[in-house]
Amino acid sequence: MTSLTHSLCPCGSxxxxxxxxxxxxxxxSQAQTPEQLMRSRFSAYALKDAKYVFTTYAQSQQTANPVSEIKDFANSCRFTKLSVLDTEYNEQEGFVEFKANYFYQNLYCELHEKSRFIKENGLWRYLDGEITPVADIKIGRNDECPCGSGKKYKKCHAI
Ligand SMILES: [Zn+2]
Ligand SMILES: [Zn+2]
Incomplete structure (x- = not known):
């Protein structure tokens, strides 16, 4: 991860x-708000740090989300963009609504989720979320890349 020491954070901040x-x-340091935790989980996916994603799940969710599965998902996707739409929280519980964009094979996907976070032993953890389904976009190699670079897909995010 040293190559990223002087580059922009993948969370889009x-x-x-x-x-x-x-x-x-x-x-x-530890996330002070659900939004910080959510952003750090997105950038951990982008950097393929499956262990961090695992650790920041609420304890009740960890068995269902083993590190190996998180790793497989992170490795098969190219994450491009995170947009935080809304957030609210109190001392014990919080919500973050966001859109995360990524490529999976030759599909451009958007995860639109309202995530729920809780505090466990004083630390924010991801519990679960409500997903708004968004249709995946199929991309041809000569199409403009949906990431917004203005380049052709084959010169940009294509595998
Ligand atoms: Zn960040
Ligand atoms: Zn691109």
Missing amino acids: KQDYSLCCQPLHTGD
């Missing part, structure tokens, strides 16, 4: 990774 999600990934 426009901050340097070292000042944004990296201290959470290394355990040097």
Whole structure:
């Protein structure tokens, strides 16, 4: 992960990774809000840090989401963009509504979810979420890449 020491954080905050999600990934600091935890989980997926994604699940969800499955999913996707739409929280529980975009094979996918977070032993953890279904977009190699780069897909996010 040293190559990312001086680059923008994958969570889309426009901050340097070292000042944004990296201290959470290394355990040097803890998420202060559900949104911070959500962003750090997205960037962990983008960086294929399956262990962090696993650790930040609520304890009741960890058996159903083993590290190996998180890793397989992260490895098969190219994550491009996170948009946080809304968030609210109190001392014990919080919600973050977001859209996450990623490529899976030759499909451009959007996960639109309202996630629920709870505090466990003083730390924010991801419990579950309500998903709004969004149709995947099939991309041809000569189409414009849906990530917004303006390049052809085959010169951009194609495998
Ligand atoms: Zn970040
Ligand atoms: Zn692209």
